[in-house]
Amino acid sequence: MEKSIKRRTTMNRMQVTGLELFYKNGYYNTSVDDILKELSLSKGAFYYHFDSKEDFFIQIIEQLVVRKVYSMLIEPIEGHENTLDLITNCFENALETAVHNELDYGFVLSNFIHEFNGRNQEIMKHLNEILRIWEVTLVSAIQRGKFNGHIDRHVDAEGVAVYLMSSFIGIRTLMVETAPSARKYRFMSQLRQYFKSIEVRQQSY
Amino acid sequence: MEKSIKRRTTMNRMQVTGLELFYKNGYYNTSVDDILKELSLSKGAFYYHFDSKEDFFIQIIEQLVVRKVYSMLIEPIEGHENTLDLITNCFENALETAVHNELDYGFVLSNFIHEFNGRNQEIMKHLNEILRIWEVTLVSAIQRGKFNGHIDRHVDAEGVAVYLMSSFIGIRTLMVETAPSARKYRFMSQLRQYFKSIEVRQQSY
DNA sequence: TAACATTCCGACCCAGTGGTCGGTTAACTC
DNA sequence: GAGTTAACCGACCACTGGGTCGGAATGTTA
Incomplete structure (x- = not known):
């Protein structure tokens, strides 16, 4: 070779x-x-x-983890359709994959954040960077939604983004071991409920 | 002595x-x-x-972690006032404590869940047990809210509970290291927004 | 095919790790 | 105050961890 x-x-x-x-x-x-x-x-x-175990891991983050997060959580919501639908489908798919994973260990990113927080500054920098990209992608998606008239223009895009990230990270934690499918279903219902509350009010009545 | x-x-x-x-x-x-x-x-x-390091840790969970979670997340929402207010205040306080913690390593419970998931069945049993108690406490709080007329009677109590737990676990993860105070504020705003969507509709207009 | 560079092998180093055990010290009992 | 026992000490053990290094195998080039 x-x-x-x-x-x-x-x-x-x-x-x-x-x-x-x-x-x-x-x-x-x-x-x-x-x-x-x-x-x-x-x-x-x-x-x-x-060079070292740490160097090895950082390269794994850069080569594999970043791409995984991109294809799973970033790219699916970059379209120009109704952003709330995009996000809903994106979460739905990501969680469905997790449900079907025989051995699920949770959301890769948050697993590593938990492990390295306060222990390895260098690695945390890389992980936080990915979170940041996810956050700005969500924020701009929300803002697109406001611009396109799907989302109420009074909502705080940063707030929604943080709330979405939180709930996703949390549900992935809860989905390990205990009733992942049922929890996924309940989670998605409530997510839709929440989204309804930030959509533009329909004046149809 | x-x-x-x-x-x-x-x-x-x-x-x-x-x-x-x-x-x-x-x-x-x-x-x-x-x-x-x-x-x-x-x-x-x-x-x-x-007996062993593991035995030591299990006793720590039973003696200290359980009590911490009880006093922080269980007892504050056991009252009979408007449950959504109780939960809001409870989360507000728990997050505020985290903000003021000089060195914050996240939500104790979810930290350990991440560490032991798939690695130590015995310890996971204890951690899941605490989660279960938290869940039933939340569910019964929601149901009390429906009964008392504060919460729309069509909402799915289990769903709301899972959603609340998720978002809390997630925000605690996000609050380590990066802008905890700002994130807390944004999170709480969106939580209130979500709560509004499951309150009983006011017929005042 | 000789000379050289890349890739890989595995014995070795040594600072820990959880856990054991024979012994010492301090407190309580009678 | 002697005897008993609970509480604690610290040397020791088998083993594992990340990391080093001299050398062997496998290309590559001239």
Whole structure:
């Protein structure tokens, strides 16, 4: 195999397996050896490609986690249709995926935020950055909705964004282990209820 | 000092310091030695009072975490006034405490849920039990509200409870590190907005 | 095919980790 | 005040963690 390709292939294999195990067992609870055993690779290979366990993880965030969040939570709400519908469908799909996940460990991003908060400033910077992007995407979606006449123009876009992020992070936490499907259903109903309260009032009566 | 008192005193000191460090650094990231160093106690003392690190932690949950959650989230909403007001004030206070916490590591309960989910069934049982109690307390509060005529009788009490728990867990996650005060304010505004949508419609117009 | 660079191997280092155990000290009982 | 027991000490153990390093294998180039 060509060298540069071989390099990227090996690194990617390590990262994919690494994310899998970090997500499943937590960062501090997963040893470099665990990952290497899974791949039948050696310590030497690992430290040839990465400077340290931390460096390894940061690259995983940049390569894999960011993309996951983008495709799941950012891109689906960038359209120009009714934004409340976009967000509803986006959440619906994200939660449905979680329900069907045999072994669900929650929302990747919030899992890692919990693990690193107050413990690793460097990694937290990266995680917060993703949250920030999610937030501005939501805010601009809400504002588009106001502009397009779907959302009441008095609502506070930042407030709605924070509220949406909160509830999503929370429901993903609640959906692990206990009645994920039922909780998802209840959550989505209430989300729609909430959305009704910020839609433009229909003057049809 | 009398023996049985001395025993309880020592155990309590260990638990208080233990919770502090577990909350701050995580369970797996805090060694028994860390706790003992803080207290100038020895391994012998620790394993004289507790069977294992896990046993120690479970006792911390039963003794300290349960009580914390009770006094912060359960008892404040058990009154018979307008339940939506009770919940609003309860959340307001809980979040305000978090804002003023110099070093905030989030909602104790959800922190530990994230850490132990899929890793320690025994401990998860205890944590889920607390969540369950919180849930039934919320559900019965909502139902009281419907009965008392404050809440629209068509709303789904279980749904509202899940939605409230979600949003609370989520906002506590978001409040660590980034703009806790602003986020709290935005969150509370939207919560009130949501509450308005499940109140009984005022026929005053 | 010789010379060189890239990729990977695995023995080794050592600072911890949870947990054990024989022993000491202090408090209570009779 | 001797004997008993609860409370605690700290050296020790087996093991694991992240990380190092000399060298072997596998390309790549001239």
